Amino acid sequence: MQKSWAEAYATARDSAKPLPGEPTPVGAAAGRVLAAAVRCERPVPAFDNAAMDGYAVAGAGPWTIRGRVLAGAVTGGPVVTPGCAVEIATGAPVPAGTEAVIPYERCAVDGGVVSAGRPERAHIRRAGDSLAVGALVVPAGRTVTATVVAAAEQAGAEQVLAHRAPTVTLLVTGDEVISDGVPGPGQVRDTFTGLVTAVTARAGGVLDGRRLLPDRRDLLDAALREAGTDVVVVSGSSSAGAADHLHELLSAGGATWLVRGVACRPGHPQALAVLPDGRWVVSLPGNPYAGLVAALTLLEPLLTALAGRPAAVLPCAPVSGSPKLMPGGVRIVPAEADGTLIGAGSVGLHAAANADFLAVLPGDWTPGSPATLLRVP
Known part of the structure; x- marks a missing residue:
């Protein structure tokens, strides 16, 4: 079931549907995607108010x-009758009877009497001028930003219907992996937790749990069964060696394989499967750079779809360098923003750490030709 890189990416992007929407307090919905439109629940402005600092008047002057009425005052204050004025601040509710607000700079005040020419504009913002009750504030499908939150709150919304953020469990496998401290002989530090956390968050998901597991079939089996999240990410255990149990366990458990190997270097053993209960499993190769490639190829587009976000449009730009290409597949190489390729092996992350993108180079790529770019987390 080996796929081309483009097929694998498209499979992860297109196989999942957005998770259901749930009522969410407006302030807690930031970063999530609206499952339903937000509509105005309170007119904007909510009441007639002054658009300028000055005097609320009625009839002819003086x-x-x-x-005086200041912003924050309750309505029902002084009534303006012909020949009278009430000093008013911007945003303050205009008194009953007001015909216009005359800005300070157009007024002359002497002994409590205001004189001015008849204003050309009323300088009054009427209730509902911007949005009437029921009017569209933000359509479904929009990611909730700080501005969306502010607009919804201004329109009186207390809750919005937002797609549930996909949850992720990370299982880091390997007898040699430690989570902290100085590695001893034969040991390596866990480099996956930070990368998976960043990719998950960027795609709109939440890393809900992480476990380090030795290379034991029974422990991996139990961890897969116990993970109650939408997606389970397994680093390592992805090949066919004596310590690699994931594929066997998934097949025995009735998983449906969507991707089982990708024609790319590095990252060939990556895989994507769906368990009978609907949970997704993303398999990342144990080599750190190959795991990063797989996270950007399968995990990020999958989570983006589950979160209800629109599929990313991957940039394509000319790149230059002299990497070793992969006939019949793609070579994925770190690249700087100016298109300069940086050499990297399947283990080292240092080149990716100094890159802005990973460039996806087909077997017939030539220096200076365009390549698809994956943004480095």
Whole structure:
């Protein structure tokens, strides 16, 4: 079931549907995607208010000042009658009877009497001028940003219907892997947790749990069964060696394989499967750079789809260098923003750490030709 890199990426992108929407407090919905449109629940503005600092007046001038209204005042204050004026601040509710607000700079005040020419504009923002109740604030499908939150709150929304953020469990396998401290002989530090956390968050998901597992079939089997998240990511145990149990366990458990090997270097053993209960399993090769490639190829587009976000449009730009290509597949190489390729092996992450993108180079690529680019997390 080996696929081309483009087929594997498209499979991860297109196989999942957005998770159901759930009522979510507006302030807690940031970063999630709207499953339903937000509509105005309170007119914007909510009440008639002054658009300028000045005097609220009625009738012809001059006007005798009868009071003052500041922003935050309750409605039902002084009533403006012909020949009277009420000093008013921007945003303050206009008193009943007001015909116009005359800005300070157009007024002359002497002994409590305001004189000014008849204003050309009323300088009053009427209730509902911007949005009436029921009007569309933000359509479904939009990612909730800080501005979306502010607009929804201004329109009186307390909750929105947002797609549930996909949850992820990470299982880091390998007798040699430690989570902290200085590695001893034959040991390596876990480099997957930070990468998977970043890719998950960027795609709109949440890393809900992480476990380090030795290379034991029974422990991996139990961990797969116990993971209650939408997606289970397994690093290592992805090949066919004596310590690689994942494929055997998934097949025995009735998983449906969508991707089982990708024609790319590095990252060939990556895989994507669906368990009978609907949970997704993403298999990342144990080599750190190959695992990063797989996370960007399978995990990120899968989580993006589950989160309800629109599929990313991958940039394509000319790149230059002299990497070793892969006939019949793609070579994935770190690249700087200016298109310069940086050499890297399947283990080292240092080149990717100094790169802005990973360039996907087909077997017939030539220096200076365009390549698909994956953004480095």
